Every structure is written in C-alpha cells, then in structure tokens.
Amino acid sequence: xxxxKTISGRDLSKTVTSEDLLGKEVIDLDGxxxxxxxxxxxxxxxxxxxxxxxxxxxxxxxFTLGKxxxxxxxxxxxxxxxxxxxxxxxxxxxDNDGELVGTVTSIDLYGSKNKxxxxxxxxxxxxxxxxxxxxxxxxxxxxxxxxxxNKNKLKExxxxxxx
Amino acid sequence: xxxxxxxxxxGSNLDNKINIKKIIGKQVLSKGGTIVGRIxxxxxxxxxxxxxxxxxxxxxKKPVYIGKSYFSHLSEKAVILNIELSILIVGKKVIxxxxxxxxxxxxxxxxxxxxxxxxxxxxxxWRKYIIPYTDIKQIKSSVIIKHKYETAKNHLWKRLxxxxxx
Numbered sequence: 001x002x003x004x005k006t007i008s009g010r011d012l013s014k015t016v017t018s019e020d021l022l023g024k025e026v027i028d029l030d031g032x033x034x035x036x037x038x039x040x041x042x043x044x045x046x047x048x049x050x051x052x053x054x055x056x057x058x059x060x061x062x063f064t065l066g067k068x069x070x071x072x073x074x075x076x077x078x079x080x081x082x083x084x085x086x087x088x089x090x091x092x093x094x095d096n097d098g099e100l101v102g103t104v105t106s107i108d109l110y111g112s113k114n115k116x117x118x119x120x121x122x123x124x125x126x127x128x129x130x131x132x133x134x135x136x137x138x139x140x141x142x143x144x145x146x147x148x149x150n151k152n153k154l155k156e157x158x159x160x161x162x163x
Numbered sequence: 164x165x166x167x168x169x170x171x172x173x174g175s176n177l178d179n180k181i182n183i184k185k186i187i188g189k190q191v192l193s194k195g196g197t198i199v200g201r202i203x204x205x206x207x208x209x210x211x212x213x214x215x216x217x218x219x220x221x222x223x224k225k226p227v228y229i230g231k232s233y234f235s236h237l238s239e240k241a242v243i244l245n246i247e248l249s250i251l252i253v254g255k256k257v258i259x260x261x262x263x264x265x266x267x268x269x270x271x272x273x274x275x276x277x278x279x280x281x282x283x284x285x286x287x288x289w290r291k292y293i294i295p296y297t298d299i300k301q302i303k304s305s306v307i308i309k310h311k312y313e314t315a316k317n318h319l320w321k322r323l324x325x326x327x328x329x
Contacts, residue, residue: 024262031258031305077262091196098192098241142195142247142303 016073025077026054026065028084037078038062052078069114083141085114092144093121093133095151101125101133104145108132125151181239190241191219191229199248200227217242223250233278247302249273249280256305257285257294265292268306 006012018040026034039053041064051066063086071079085107093101102123110117116135123131131154139148149157169175183205191199203220206228207213220226227250235245249271257265266287274281280299283306285292300307 027258027262027305030303031256031301031307032303033256033305074261075263077258079262092198094192094196094241094243096236096243097238098190098236098243099238140195142193142197144192144196144198146192146194146196146243 021052021073021078024073026052026080027077028080028082028087029071030083032083032087034080034084034087035060035062039064082114085109085116088116088119088141088145091141093119093147094144095147095149095154096139097150099125099151101147101151101154102131105130119145126155181237185239186237186242189239191217192241192243193247193251194235194243194245195247197247197251199244199251202242246278249278249302252280252283252302252306255302257292258305258307259311260300260307260309261311263311265308266290 021037021040024037026037028034035054035056037052038055040049041051041053042048043050049067051064052070053062053064055062063084065080065084069080069082071081073079088104088107091104093104095101102121102125104119105122106120107116108118108120109115116138118132118134119138120130120132123129133147133154137147137149137154138145140146147154167175167177186205187202189202191202193199200219200222202217203226204218206215206217208215214231216228216230218226218228229244229248233244233246234242236243250273252268252271255268257268259265264287266285268283269286270284272281272283273279280296280302282293282295285294294308298308298310300309
C-alpha cells in the first residue's frame with residue numbers, strides 16, 4: 001500500500017485514527033473491563049478530541065467519558081485513570097462489623113464528575129427501605145463496598161436519610 | 164439478657180468479648196469486601212490460650228486456614244481480613260501493559276504459607292507463562308503486568324524441524 005501524502009505542520013506518524021479506537025476494549029484503573037469504544041467525540045468548534053462513548057454491552061446503558069479520564073491508548077485497549085463510579089451499582093455493602101447492609105441501587109455523583117457524593121441502597125436491615133449513605137462513610141470499594149461505621153451508627157445518624 | 168456470676172481477675176465486663184459459638188458459620192470478608200467463605204473452625208493455641216486463626220471450609224478444594232495476623236476486625240457477624248487473599252487470584256484475567264489479554268491465572272505460587280505471591284502460572288490455550296511477582300503492576304479486578312509479553316510463536320513446522328534435529 002502506498003503511503004498517504006500528508007499536509008500538516010506536525011508529525012502525524014504517532015497519531016491514532018478513530019478506526020483504531022472504535023471497538024477497542026476500555027479497562028479502568030482496577031483492570032476491570034468496562035466496555036468497548038462506541039464513538040469518538042470531537043468538539044466541532046475547537047476541532048479537538050473531547051472523549052469517548054462506551055458501549056457496555058447488550059441491554060446495558062453506555063456512557064460517555066471525557067478525555068481527562070483516559071490514561072493511555074494502547075494497541076489492544078484504552079486504559080482509564082479512574083475506577084468508574086457507575087460500577088459501584090449492584091455491589092453489596094457491608095458495615096465495619098461485616099454485616100450486610102444492602103445492595104447499591106443508584107449513586108449520586110458530584111455534577112458530571114466521577115466523584116461519589118452518596119450511594120443509595122436497598123437495605124435488608126432497614127426493613128427493605130432505601131437509604132442514602134454519604135461517601136465519607138465508605139471505607140473501601142473493592143469487589144463490594146465496606147463502610148467505616150456499624151449498623152447502629154447508621155441508624156442513629158441523621159446524615160442517613162430514607163428515600 | 165443473661166446475668167452472669169463473674170469469676171475473673173479482669174473485672175465483670177463482657178464488652179468486646181465474642182461468643183465463639185455464634186461466630187461459627189459466619190462470613191469471612193476480604194479487605195475489599197470479597198466474600199471468601201464461611202468459618203468452620205476457630206483455632207486456639209493450647210499453650211498461650213490465644214486465638215490463632217480460623218478455618219474456611221467448603222469453597223476451596225482443601226480447607227483454608229487463615230492466621231490471625233491477617234485479621235482486621237472480628238465481630239459476631241463476620242471476620243474482616245486486612246488482605247485480599249492471593250489464592251483468589253486464580254481465574255482472573257491477566258492483561259499486559261498494552262492491553263492484550265494474556266490468559267487467565269491457573270495457579271498461584273506463594274512464599275511459603277504466607278499470602279505473598281512469588282509467581283503465578285497463566286494459561287491461554289496451549290500456551291503457558293510463569294510470571295514472577297516483580298513483573299506485576301497491580302492485582303485488582305484483573306492482573307496487570309508491567310511489560311508487553313511477546314513470546315516467539317512456536318509454529319508446528321518449527322517444532323517438527325526441532326524434533327528432526329534431535
């Protein structure tokens with residue numbers, strides 16, 4: 001194949017094309033496979049790459065991600081700098097005694113950023129009601145969510161509100 | 164509530180003291196909330212009379228003993244560990260630095276009986292890689308390794324040639 005002629009003031013040999021990106025797997029900071037790149041988003045005024053749209057698979061709602069959260073684009077995948085907060089949905093929540101508090105049903109984010117403000121859970125110990133737990137009560141998010149308070153403190157706390 | 168007759172030099176306080184009978188059958192959680200299994204035994208040192216560890220039975224091929232140095236918190240509801248168990252890496256995907264999936268972890272080699280990983284065996288179809296711990300960037304949802312792993316393809320015709328040379 002003949003090399004294409006280039007009309008540019010810059011060296012374009014190290015750039016990637018949208019074709020290279022589309023369909024590529026997206027891996028977050030923890031090494032979780034988030035989905036595949038569905039669209040490449042370009043600002044029509046600045047003519048700048050602004051982010052990607054991610055397809056999470058059949059019957060799962062995709063989302064768009066700003067380029068600030070992309071760590072690197074490699075030949076096989078797109079690596080992110082972050083753990084995607086949306087992924088917390090569906091995880092089990094345990095208090096600091098290891099007792100199951102509930103399952104995350106939704107999350108409140110800080111604007112359109114990746115920062116969690118609250119997690120909303122359907123709770124087994126609060127008679128099946130939904131409760132909102134602020135992010136400062138989260139100790140660690142791994143395969144599930146660990147809180148830094150126990151069930152009784154959650155009940156007493158005025159920060160926790162029933163939905 | 165039951166009232167006790169105390170015979171103890173340390174006073175009459177049962178706070179922070181757990182009924183061992185209640186803890187049998189309760190869950191063991193890792194640092195990140197992974198459900199490791201259920202407690203089948205608690206082991207107490209007969210000389211020092213101190214709790215030494217617990218045994219998880221059922222989930223693994225063999226019962227797993229976890230020493231108390233790996234405990235973070237003990238309650239009547241569960242035991243929370245201060246580690247992610249390295250034996251649970253088995254089955255996780257291994258990704259190279261350039262995002263290529265190398266395969267899945269088939270075996271973990273640990274330093275003695277500790278939780279520290281020495282190396283692990285990754286298999287993908289007929290290929291087998293032994294990756295030392297020093298090559299690992301992180302172990303979380305997947306295992307990410309520091310390098311691009313490019314092994315020379317050993318094609319069938321090359322293998323036949325090698326065999327004929329022998």
